[in-house]
Amino acid sequence: MEQIGLEVLLIFVLLLINGLFSMSEIAVVSARHVRLQKLADEGNLGAKAAIKLTESPDRFLSTVQIGITLVGVLLGAFGGATLAFHLVPFVEKIAIFKPFAREISFGLVVLIITYFSLVIGELVPKRIGLNAPERIAALISRPMNFISKMTAPAVWLLSESTKALLKLLRQKKSDETSVTEEEIRAILIEGTTEGVIEKTEEELMKNVINLDDQSISALMTPRTKIAWIDLNDSSEVIKKKIENSPYSRRLVADKDLDNIHGFIKAKDLLDLYLSGGFSNIRSIVKNPIFIPETTSALEVLQNFRDSNTHLAVIIDEFGSTQGIVTTNDILEAIVGDLPFDGITNESAVQREDGSWLLDARLSNTEYRDVLGMDELPEDEFGMYETLAGFVIKRLEKLPATGDRFDWGAYSFEVVDMDGTRVDRVLVSPKEI
Numbered sequence: 001m002e003q004i005g006l007e008v009l010l011i012f013v014l015l016l017i018n019g020l021f022s023m024s025e026i027a028v029v030s031a032r033h034v035r036l037q038k039l040a041d042e043g044n045l046g047a048k049a050a051i052k053l054t055e056s057p058d059r060f061l062s063t064v065q066i067g068i069t070l071v072g073v074l075l076g077a078f079g080g081a082t083l084a085f086h087l088v089p090f091v092e093k094i095a096i097f098k099p100f101a102r103e104i105s106f107g108l109v110v111l112i113i114t115y116f117s118l119v120i121g122e123l124v125p126k127r128i129g130l131n132a133p134e135r136i137a138a139l140i141s142r143p144m145n146f147i148s149k150m151t152a153p154a155v156w157l158l159s160e161s162t163k164a165l166l167k168l169l170r171q172k173k174s175d176e177t178s179v180t181e182e183e184i185r186a187i188l189i190e191g192t193t194e195g196v197i198e199k200t201e202e203e204l205m206k207n208v209i210n211l212d213d214q215s216i217s218a219l220m221t222p223r224t225k226i227a228w229i230d231l232n233d234s235s236e237v238i239k240k241k242i243e244n245s246p247y248s249r250r251l252v253a254d255k256d257l258d259n260i261h262g263f264i265k266a267k268d269l270l271d272l273y274l275s276g277g278f279s280n281i282r283s284i285v286k287n288p289i290f291i292p293e294t295t296s297a298l299e300v301l302q303n304f305r306d307s308n309t310h311l312a313v314i315i316d317e318f319g320s321t322q323g324i325v326t327t328n329d330i331l332e333a334i335v336g337d338l339p340f341d342g343i344t345n346e347s348a349v350q351r352e353d354g355s356w357l358l359d360a361r362l363s364n365t366e367y368r369d370v371l372g373m374d375e376l377p378e379d380e381f382g383m384y385e386t387l388a389g390f391v392i393k394r395l396e397k398l399p400a401t402g403d404r405f406d407w408g409a410y411s412f413e414v415v416d417m418d419g420t421r422v423d424r425v426l427v428s429p430k431e432i
Contacts, residue, residue, distance in 0.1 A: 007082050011113065014071050015120045021067040023125035024144055027136035028053050028060060035134045046138030053141050062158040063148040071121075075113055084109045181209060207334045211298040219297055219333050220314045220323035228253055231261065235278045242269060248372045249311050249326070252285050257321040262287050263311050266372030270409050270429055288313050293322050301330050355428035357415070360388035371410065371427060388422040406430055 028050060036054070039047035053060045087105040092098045129136050148155055188205055191197035197205075228251035229238055241250075248267075253260045262285035272284055289303055289312045300312060304327055314323045347359040348370050358367055367373075367387045384393055391412060392398070394405050399422050404413040409430055416424035 004083070004086050007086075011075060011083070012120075014075050015116055018068055018071040018075075018117065018121035019125035020140070021064050021071070022122050023129040023136060024140045025061070025064045025129075026126045027129035027133045027140065028144075030130055030133040031137040032134065036137065039134060039138055044138055046141050047134070049141035049145055050134075050137040053137070053144065058159040058162060059148055059155055060144065062155040062162070063144060063151060065158070066151050066154055067147065075117065184209065203336075204334060211301065211330075211333065212296050214297045214333065215293070216291065216295050216297050216300045216312075216314060216325055217293045217322065219329045220293075220325040221329070222323045223257055223321055226251055226257060226321075226324055228257060229264070229281070230255060231281065235273075238269075238278045238281070239273070242266070248369060251288075251313070251324065252281070258319075260288070260313055260321060261285050267409065268372075270372070274409055274430065288324075290315050291325075292317070297330055297333055300325060301327075304330070353428070355426055358387055358425050358427055360386065360391065360422040360425050362387045364390070367427075373408065387425055391422055391425060 031050060031054070033051070033054065036047045036051050040051060084102070084106040087109060088101045091101040091105050091108075097104050185206065188197060188202045192199055192202045227241070227247050229241060231252060231254045233241070249263050249265055250269075251257070251260055251263050261282070264281070264284050264286065268284040269278070269281075272278060272281065289307050289309055291300055291303060291312045291314055293314050293316050295303075303312065304310065310327045312325050313321055314325060316322050347362055348367070349357045351357060356370060358370065362370075363386055364384070367390075384390055391403075391405075391414060394407060394412070395403055398420060399414045399417065401414055401417050404411060406412070411428045411430050413426045413428070414422055414424075415426045
């Protein structure tokens with residue numbers, strides 16, 4: 001009985017060794033290079049060794065197969081020949097099985113060993129390897145490297161034989177597989193399902209990926225809806241166009257939109273008007289960029305960055321204007337439709353006389369965009385983040401209802417206070 005116990009123990013150890021090889025194989029194959037590299041950068045020596053294993057898959061897989069094959073041979077030798085011999089006397093006690101006792105004993109041993117080999121030597125280890133591939137790969141990589149060196153001649157023979165056979169089959173060695181767009185989308189969906197990524201984050205990242213596939217013509221303001229100024233318009237007509245349009249930038253053309261001269265900012269128009277009218281409107285015209293209608297949204301975004309411009313004219317193959325696009329259009333393609341300038345109607349209300357009633361909580365960027373202001377004084381920018389902060393800085397005291405001051409082309413008046421907090425500010429163009 002003692003001998004049988006030792007043989008069973010030996011078979012169990014062989015099954016564990018087989019499981020170790022199986023777990024190593026699935027862990028290294030499934031481990032993500034980016035995660036291994038991160039562990040290696042943190043000083044994990046096992047991760048560095050695992051990266052080397054992934055760079056030489058033929059050598060690693062040959063080592064694993066040598067180990068698994070050797071274990072299989074030993075299991076067959078000890079299981080079939082030894083345990084079956086000990087099982088024969090028990091089977092012979094059953095009269096009907098006595099003539100076939102050896103065959104039945106051998107079959108039972110093979111069946112039992114196969115079961116435990118699948119469970120202990122394959123399924124459970126591989127499941128463990130899949131659950132934490134990078135951690136397992138880093139843990140077993142150095143022992144596997146050692147085994148690989150010990151079995152180097154056999155590994156070399158198997159590797160070269162594999163390469164020769166693949167060459168005969170005309171199977172070329174594939175380059176390292178790059179991450180595809182579909183894989184990134186799948187990872188986003190998986191991350192959202194598991195709660196690692198928020199749904200909003202998933203949508204934003206998907207929209208960013210879509211930019212390169214989206215034609216700018218789908219995002220542009222079409223020609224029929226462009227707010228523009230004709231160089232031949234009278235000052236009164238230009239003034240009415242400005243009053244009826246909420247945009248901070250407008251195209252300037254000569255008679256029609258196929259003769260575009262550029263665009264102008266609302267602030268520059270106001271400054272020009274306050275200095276004597278619109279007679280010299282050409283002096284404030286800025287050059288836009290012209291982009292073919294087949295250009296992707298991502299390329300347009302890159303053009304905006306390179307040219308430091310926020311407006312582009314979209315043209316067709318004949319040079320005819322099809323529409324315009326701004327940085328805000330690109331932003332909406334990523335985050336979805338936004339209210340005007342990202343501000344609610346209650347936060348920024350334009351009155352009939354052209355003045356603005358603004359919520360004092362508007363950020364510097366928001367109220368500057370509404371008013372068409374280029375920038376705040378350099379020595380003050382960064383000292384406050386909202387319109388209320390700007391008002392307090394200019395007044396140099398705690399504001400009160402009725403306090404007012406002029407800055408640039410505008411007059412600012414505090415019209416509502418909520419205790420000590422500035423609530424509403426009326427901003428009007430300065431009278432000439």
